[in-house]
Amino acid sequence: MRKLNNKIKRKLRNRKKLKGVNLNRYRISVTKSLRNIFVQIIDDKLNKTLVSASSIEKELKNNKVKKLEKSSMIAEILAKRAKEKKISNVYFDRGGYKFHGRIKLFAETLRKNGLKF
Numbered sequence: 001m002r003k004l005n006n007k008i009k010r011k012l013r014n015r016k017k018l019k020g021v022n023l024n025r026y027r028i029s030v031t032k033s034l035r036n037i038f039v040q041i042i043d044d045k046l047n048k049t050l051v052s053a054s055s056i057e058k059e060l061k062n063n064k065v066k067k068l069e070k071s072s073m074i075a076e077i078l079a080k081r082a083k084e085k086k087i088s089n090v091y092f093d094r095g096g097y098k099f100h101g102r103i104k105l106f107a108e109t110l111r112k113n114g115l116k117f
Contacts, residue, residue, distance in 0.1 A: 015095075025091045027042045028115075032103070038054040039075075041090060051078060071102040076109060079109075079110055079115055
């Protein structure tokens with residue numbers, strides 16, 4: 001129970017710092033489970049999700065790929081959808097997760113595909 005509370009505290013603390021600094025940008029929110037990764041680009045002023053992608057979508061669900069490869073594929077899909085909506089400047093909200101492993105690979109792939117943060 002204590003570990004969960006610390007994770008929630010870390011997530012809220014991180015998000016509060018990021019929102020204070022990035023006023024005119026959209027937020028990329030990342031959630032991961034043991035098997036899947038879920039990502040959204042959110043407009044905090046309107047409280048709306050503009051673009052989303054996840055590893056449980058039809059075209060990715062049937063592929064047998066490793067988790068690291070899944071996260072890079074999701075990043076490419078999200079970057080492509082963001083370009084279609086003309087979104088280029090965002091900030092990365094990693095939530096309560098460490099910037100390591102799948103989260104780090106996801107962020108690096110987004111940067112390679114043209115999103116600036």
